[in-house]
Amino acid sequence: MYTKRRKIDDVSSFKSNAQNPIDVNDINGIKNHSNRIDTNNHHHDTQNHTIDNNQSKSESLAFSLPTEIFKEIFANFDNNYQTLLACALVNRQWCKNAVPILWRVPFKKPGSASSSTKVFEMFVRCLSPKARARLIAEGIDELPKPEYQPTFRYLNFLACLDFQLLWETTHEWLVRRPKGIVSMDAHIVRVAHLSREICTCIFRSSECLEQLVVSMDSSQLSRVPEANFVFTFFPGAVNCLPGIKELQVCGDYCLPILCKTLSQICQQLVTLRIDAPPETSSSLSQEETSINLIRAQKNLKHFQLYGHNKSTLSLLLTPISTCAHSLESLKFQNINFTSISRKAISSLCSCVNLIALEITKCRSISSLDLFEIAQKFTKLLYFSFNPYPSSIPEEFAKSILTTSQQIEFFSLKYSIQINEITRLSNLIFQAIIAYGSKLLFLELPILDETQITQILLTCPRLEEFLFWVPDSPTRVDQHLRNLGNMSPPSLKHICINGLKSIQFEVDSLIAFLDSDTRKSQKHRLTTIIMHDYENLELAAIFKQYGVNDKYPEDRIARKFIIIIMTQFL
Structure with missing residues (x-):
């Protein structure tokens, strides 16, 4: 002016x-x-x-900034509790956008048992007057005074509901109240009543609920009437649960009745995980209810089975064919494939759009036609194999590489003594040389100098490289020289394992870092990890060259990792 x-x-x-x-x-x-x-x-x-x-x-x-921009920014801090908490303290607008993210999965945030009970108390304060009256009638009269009302409706923000975690937190909260535990039977009934009211309030008011984790302790639930833990009967469940995208069902006592009711309500699941009961307590009726839950799905993309026994496994695998058009990933863990039917194997092979397959600690892998499976999964990007047998399925790994020539993440791990192997198997090595041009992530066992040189020249897009070294300082120095002279400019992360008893020349590491710093700053190496090797001199060298000795949060391997793991027992 x-x-x-x-x-x-x-x-x-x-x-x-x-x-x-x-x-x-x-x-x-x-x-x-x-x-x-x-x-x-x-x-x-x-x-x-x-x-x-x-x-x-x-x-x-x-x-x-507009609210939509704030939400998009704060969503990137979903796993950074302290940063979100600091944002919530800036001003009213920041608080309104940070609090819903903080309370999406409140019980999984870091903290002690006392902090979990404080979170739970905020849930109790959100209960309606009618719910409070019902709890008081059941003898739960240690509720917080209603004069103080929470600033937010925290139950509306909940995205993941873990019933076992909720049950345990309810138990802990009641234990800390003045009455404590009078008798275990009476206490469990009190826990069931309070958990039911919290769940009912969530079902009636939640706007973000996406995931259910049902893991029940049968020893406690056997003392409680079904109406107090079968949440599908709770008021509001019929309106809330159809929007669930991810479901994990674990437990034996409540599995049949829950699967039966969930198959009628939850038919739009994206991810389904079923943990079977122990073989001694399994029954055909339990498997049949799980089958109905699988068949009810219309757009299932991720399916996981844990711990199912050999007598009923084929019954569970067969209905997978009903959602084969939408399935993108399969995971089997602690499964016994003995006597698996041909029909079940055909159901697996019908999932031609599969991009991820994980088989972990499963028995009788030879019962599966692994070669046929490898030939069918032409779109596979993710393959994890960690079997029990004491043989390395190198033919299977080679088939995966040759059939799906677009794999970008590949890891092969031998869990054997480091001195029992001196170089990578030619079968796997030749497959990587022939089909590894698109690899971004590569984890391999011991490589000799010739192999590492050819791999570095063959994988121009490689961003992360993990490998084991033999018990020889000369070989380590040679590896470092090869990495410094021949690594592609895209390489950002290197992890060297097996260095516990190895001494090598620090000068070779400095030469390696010098060769790397002469490259374009845009593609400069950012991480070097040397597992099992403690040396303060190395830490000082890394700091001098601006290199991390731990993986950054945005490392490529955390976004999508392909693991082919073979294990000797």
Whole structure:
């Protein structure tokens, strides 16, 4: 803004220059001319003021972003509890956008048992007057005073509901109340009543619930009527549960009745995990209810089976064919494949759109036609294999590489003594050389100098490289020289395992880092990890060259890792 004094001086200059009276038609032109003079005279005065305000304007912009932008920004801090908490303390707008993310999975955040009970108490404060009255009638009268109401409806933000975790937190909260535990039977009934009211409130008000984890302790639930733990009967469940995208069912006592009711309600699941009971307590009726739950799904993409026994496994695998068109990943863990039927194997092979297959600690793998499976899964990007047998299925690994030539993440791990193997199997090595041009992540056992050189030349897109070294300092130095001279510019992370008893020349590491720093800064190596090797001198060297000795949060391997793991017992 210019001063009043300057306004008067500008107008007087017009009067002194005017020899004739001003015509009314010229008034607008004089005003425009006056404005131009004012602008020119005060441009320099306002320029400094504008510069001074630039910083405050940019700062205020951060506080006035649209809500959608805030949500997108804060969503990136979903796993960073402290950062989100700090954002919530900035101002009211930041708090409104940070709190819903903080409370999506509140019980999984870091903290002690006491902090979990504090979270649970906020849930109790969200209960309606009618729910409080029902709890008091059941003898649960240690509820917080209703005068204090929470700022937010925290139950609305819940995205994951783990019933076992909720049960345990309810138990812990009641134990800390004045009454404590009078008798175990009475206490379990109190836990069941309070958990039921919390679940009912969640089902009636939740806007974000996406995941259910049902893991029940049968020794406790056997003392409680079904109406108090079969949540599908709770008020509001019929309206809330159809929107669930991920379901994990674990437990033997409640599995049949839950699967039966869930198959009628939850038919739009994206991820389904079923943990079977022990073989001694399994029954055909339990498997049949699980089958109905699988068949009810219309767009299932991820299916996981844990611990099912050999007598009923074929019954569970057969209905997979009903959702073969949508399935993208399969995982089997602690499964006994003995006597698996041909029909069940055909169901597996029908999943031609599969991009991820994981078989972990399963018995009788030879009962599966692994070669046929490898030939069918032409779109496979993710393969994890960790079997019990004491043989390395190298033919299977080779078939995966040759059939699906678009694999970007590949890991082969031998869980045997490091001195029992001196080089990578030629079968796997030749497959990597032939089909590894698209690899981004590679984990391999011991490599000799020739093999590591050829792999580095064959994988131009490689971003992360993990390997084991033999018990020889000469070989380690040679590996470092090869990495420094021949690694592709895309390589960002290196992890060297098996260094516990190895000493090598630090000069070779420095030479390796020097060769790397001469490359483009855009592609410079960011991480070097040397497992089982403690050396303060190395830490100082890494710091000097700006290299991390731990993986950063955004490492490529955390986004998507292919693991082919073979294990000797």
